[in-house]
Amino acid sequence: STQGLVQLLANAQCHLRTSTNYNGVHTQFNSALNYKNNGTNTIDGSEAWCSSIVDTNQYIVAGCEVPRTFMCVALQGRGDADQWVTSYKIRYSLDNVSWFEYRNGAAVTGVTDRNTVVNHFFDTPIRARSIAIHPLTWNGHISLRCEFYTQPVQSSVTQVGADIYTGDNCALNTGSGKREVVVPVKFQFEFATLPKVALNFDQIDCTDATNQTRIGVQPRNITTKGFDCVFYTWNENKVYSLRADYIATALE
Amino acid sequence: STQGLVTLLGNAQCHLRTSTNYNGVHTQFNAALNYKNKGTNTIDGSEAWCSSIVDTNQYIVAGCEVPRTFMCVALQGRGDHDQWVTSYKIRYSLDNVTWSEYRNGAAITGVTDRNTVVNHFFDTPIRARSIAIHPLTWNNHISLRCEFYTQPVQSSVTQVGADIYTGDNCALNTGSGKREVVVPVKFQFEFATLPKVALNFDQIDCTDATNQTRIGVQPRNITTKGFDCVFYTWNENKVYSLRADYIATALE
Numbered sequence: 011s012t013q014g015l016v017q018l019l020a021n022a023q024c025h026l027r028t029s030t031n032y033n034g035v036h037t038q039f040n041s042a043l044n045y046k047n048n049g050t051n052t053i054d055g056s057e058a059w060c061s062s063i064v065d066t067n068q069y070i071v072a073g074c075e076v077p078r079t080f081m082c083v084a085l086q087g088r089g090d091a092d093q094w095v096t097s098y099k100i101r102y103s104l105d106n107v108s109w110f111e112y113r114n115g116a117a118v119t120g121v122t123d124r125n126t127v128v129n130h131f132f133d134t135p136i137r138a139r140s141i142a143i144h145p146l147t148w149n150g151h152i153s154l155r156c157e158f159y160t161q162p163v164q165s166s167v168t169q170v171g172a173d174i175y176t177g178d179n180c181a182l183n184t185g186s187g188k189r190e191v192v193v194p195v196k197f198q199f200e201f202a203t204l205p206k207v208a209l210n211f212d213q214i215d216c217t218d219a220t221n222q223t224r225i226g227v228q229p230r231n232i233t234t235k236g237f238d239c240v241f242y243t244w245n246e247n248k249v250y251s252l253r254a255d256y257i258a259t260a261l262e
Numbered sequence: 263s264t265q266g267l268v269t270l271l272g273n274a275q276c277h278l279r280t281s282t283n284y285n286g287v288h289t290q291f292n293a294a295l296n297y298k299n300k301g302t303n304t305i306d307g308s309e310a311w312c313s314s315i316v317d318t319n320q321y322i323v324a325g326c327e328v329p330r331t332f333m334c335v336a337l338q339g340r341g342d343h344d345q346w347v348t349s350y351k352i353r354y355s356l357d358n359v360t361w362s363e364y365r366n367g368a369a370i371t372g373v374t375d376r377n378t379v380v381n382h383f384f385d386t387p388i389r390a391r392s393i394a395i396h397p398l399t400w401n402n403h404i405s406l407r408c409e410f411y412t413q414p415v416q417s418s419v420t421q422v423g424a425d426i427y428t429g430d431n432c433a434l435n436t437g438s439g440k441r442e443v444v445v446p447v448k449f450q451f452e453f454a455t456l457p458k459v460a461l462n463f464d465q466i467d468c469t470d471a472t473n474q475t476r477i478g479v480q481p482r483n484i485t486t487k488g489f490d491c492v493f494y495t496w497n498e499n500k501v502y503s504l505r506a507d508y509i510a511t512a513l514e
Contacts, residue, residue: 021323022324047314054314055283168509199513202331210462214478217473257511262389
């Protein structure tokens with residue numbers, strides 16, 4: 011099923027390039043699934059991408075700037091003429107240097123009329139930045155509307171910060187029981203979504219009461235703008251100072 | 263104000279797709295704000311994107327591959343004809359699976375002449391990958407020039423490295439006072455901008471002189487290619503070995 015998947019063309023999430031165009035109104039602009047023109051406007055072109063040269067070297071390639079997981083390709087004929095692609099092969103590239111042929115270039119079954127959409131689910135998901143449909147056989151002319159279905163993508167943004175410090179001879183160096191020192195931290199720039207924060211020690215200066223080390227650091231009150239860095243110890247331990255770094259990552 | 267914001271079309275930072283085009287020279291290619299043709303060339307088309315079908319199902323969609331924060335939409339009429347959009351609605355999607363309507367699809371006031379630019383600032387910033395203008399009412403024809411204003415984006419690149427090691431029985435295991443062991447670290451690939459580096463211990467083997475633990479690790483001489491990892495201790499402490507991991511992140 012294509013439920014929950016991204017329609018790459020419909021969402022304008024890719025660049026589109028074609029080998030040739032029949033003319034300026036038979037281009038990739040008209041290649042989205044179910045693309046329909048105004049029936050009474052004679053100059054708005056084709057209800058499909060139509061190549062100019064008609065041979066097995068034609069293609070339409072969709073390019074993304076971030077890698078995507080392609081699950082399915084959908085094919086459809088030309089809405090306003092008896093032209094469609096009856097078989098095609100798929101080529102793709104992840105690094106945009108080396109290209110691969112799906113099923114070693116074997117023909118994938120296309121369509122047999124103007125408007126029926128035929129989905130082909132890939133045997134295994136294809137990880138790629140660019141992917142191309144290469145028509146192999148056709149009816150009337152190389153004309154097609156198409157769609158690629160991909161998994162939704164997640165972007166991650168990471169900010170790193172160094173040297174969150176309790177200060178010398180901090181409050182953890184006296185008293186007993188659970189004690190904490192709170193250092194507010196501001197991110198370099200605001201995250202768009204709530205980040206996860208990892209903290210780690212990069213300097214430790216503590217007294218080990220009865221040979222037991224007891225130190226900790228935790229984020230508290232995480233927002234998109236910053237967090238409170240909580241250094242702590244407990245029991246009889248004395249801590250002269252602690253220092254930590256953070257790694258904060260937000261996904262969306 | 264749009265000061266400090268990114269003009270998405272102006273900077274070619276999005277993919278553009280339209281529902282229909284009047285012909286091959288009335289496309290999204292002509293949709294940027296203040297787009298002007300040569301007055302004496304009769305084949306360079308319209309000073310606007312012009313749909314072919316004229317109904318309320320027409321749209322122009324801008325797609326970005328990384329999420330953006332949309333602050334404002336700008337609308338303008340067709341420069342070379344009395345055609346403009348008098349009201350429209352905005353739709354958008356962050357995950358490209360689910361779409362939402364701004365103000366529940368309520369009409370936004372458009373323009374009333376050829377060339378006046380009317381900005382609409384969103385009630386709250388819209389976080390999205392794709393965003394679309396859907397004309398609701400118009401004068402003569404659906405023709406528009408437009409712009410989307412977004413916050414500038416930050417991209418982060420992160421590299422992680424494991425197991426920076428002082429070596430067994432390192433120089434921190436003898437002597438007294440402030441001592442350090444420097445381990446040069448090279449990133450897997452060179453960063454484009456200076457990264458921030460976080461370091462954390464992942465192995466500690468030290469003697470606690472007079473029950474006081476004193477260890478630290480710090481990056482020094484950070485460049486785009488690498489840094490010096492400085493392990494240190496002080497006073498009478500002896501450290502047999504220390505091991506650390508790094509997380510380096512560059513923003514731009």
